[in-house]
Amino acid sequence: MTRASDARFMALALSLGRRGLGQAWPNPAVGCVIVRDGWIVGRGWTQPGGRPHAERVALDQAGEAARGSDVFVTLEPCAHHGMTPPCANALVAAGVARVVVALGDPDPRVSGRGLKILREAGITVETGLMEDAARADQAGFLSRVERGRPLVTLKLATSVDGRIATGSGESQWITGPEARRVVHGMRARHDAVMVGGGTARADDPSLTVRGLGVMQQPVRVVVSRRADIPADGGLARTAREVPVWVCHDADAALPGVLADAGVDGLPCAVRGRNVEIGSVLSALAERGITRVFCEGGGSLAASLLQADVVDEMVAMTAGLALGAEGIPALGALEISKLAEAQRFELAELRPVGGDVMARWVACR
Template sequence: MARAIQLAERGRLTTDPNPRVGCVLVRDGEIVGEGWHRRAGEPHAERFALVTAAERARGATAYVTLEPCCHHGRTPPCTDGLIAAGVARVVCAMVDPNPLVAGQGLAQLREAGIETETGLMEAEARALNPGFVKRMEQGRPYVRCKLAASLDGRTAMASGESKWISSEAARRDVQRLRARSSAIMTGIGTVLADDPSLNVRLDPSQLTGMDAEDPVRQPLRVVVDTFWRMPPMARMLALPGETLVAGAEHLPERAAALEAAGAQVVVCPRHLGRVDLPALMETLAQRAINEVLLETGPTLAGAAVSAGLVDEIILYLAPHLMGQSAQGLFDLPLVEAMADRVALDILDVRRVGPDLRISARPCLE
């Protein structure tokens, strides 16, 4: 199963919106076939493994990171392929949370006389697809909030100047985060101040896990813009890929101007005078968005944390000080007591060039 998980990782940047899946076929203690899902619309991991194994698949055990599918989508059911190949046993790390599968694939295999087992390295398998799992189980994408700050927790000077806080190595690391994301989200304040591109600017050879011939997939760009202040001449609207502007105020002329400039628009409910962020996340999930990378200023970042939408914070801490007049990381409701703090669970700390990269999970009830 560990090998199947390694194979699944190869699809980290290309399978979206499908889950990353790996499969290994073993017979008489020897690997006879293996495969991984590359991109939506292409054969699933099990199908690739069966092709490489050919007749040696008969009587083999299939180790799969996710329950084999049993429904017709863009590709035929993997359960049919495993049954036809004469596989004797299927071990899957986790049951597929997709309601179209959800145990039915394993049931179909058992009805065909194939022994099944689940739960082997389940935690590692779930970690492969945090966004797909959350979208299927909770109807929302997995949200990472990326921030860069000085050692004293400042993200920009009082004037708004922020280039560059983090190092080139950290910025390249962010490009890899973008490449694995389904969408990159920011607020209108960031757009008006910086006119960002919010795109992936590394080529396949620079992105770990991609073959040279793999095209770089540009994530959906999402701008939270309650009053439709997005300029039709914004840089991102002229770049490859799609941009979605989410507003809440009824201003059809402004929305129409953005559509004419190439943006998609969506009207969201309002909460406290702004775009209702939970409603927006549900809308993104309905569009098959698995993982959202939130790259924004303290207002939207604080609102997302306060709403319980942020699953992971990735903070690049640069070795310099910017002083008390510079802008902070999060605009959060007034915290007057220690008990009101937002607790974090530190997941990982590592060096990226001269900077520290800290990954943490908010401990919100």
């Protein structure tokens, strides 16, 4: 096959892999395409809950047609026995001729071992095709493995003067229905949606993905030192249907009424009066979370920025102003000089209905 056709098949594998974002954790969201004589005979992506893996799905679809085929996979095939046998061994057993891999897997259980298994079996292995795109798609998985924390996206929905509610606390809805639908799509591509305890108490949010037919809802995370979310609120009442995790002071137990409702407590370190953000993200990573979508409030958002852990910032801006008495999107950051403020690079800017969406990525 030509380099151009290889790129087309890898682009398809990447698009398939993205279907697993927010669904596949704790495993990476991988895509796989199997081609024989120029025809696609199998394709797959990591299924909800992380298995079966993309390669297994594609091989099952291809059947005997996989023998002598070319395989395009977005991440190095796994080489360890977990809940399923290694995908590298499955590719060898299927008799494939060539495997093209976009990105190596830094997980020490896999790193280089999957490629070695393939090469020792006489399979041609090529790496690095569309690596940058694969790295972007795997940013959350890579962050969990290499930095010990998930990728963090901070979403702010504000008026043009940076307010998230009126002075009386009214906030529904600053942005329009089109923007809210886009936000639901963003939630669906993250493993967890996170808010602060104040937001959970004041807004009683559901934090679920609605109207998109997702198979697996994101985990709902509340950061609350005293774990004092309402026992009769929507989060606690639905905790057995969609998981609710409360990150709280490790020196205090989760209230029994919340535990009885099915809420899960994650004990974390405390700094001053607040739960320490690094401890929160480490606890989430230990649970397998790779991508977190933070929706406020202002104190939690400011804590994330102060800790320099925001990887992407999404600003939904509506065409109205609420004035100085409105509630600001961010709490105090203790910045006295512009040089102290973290800079973000604009990655996307577009209208969404009557609002404007700007997506910014951290400059690190």
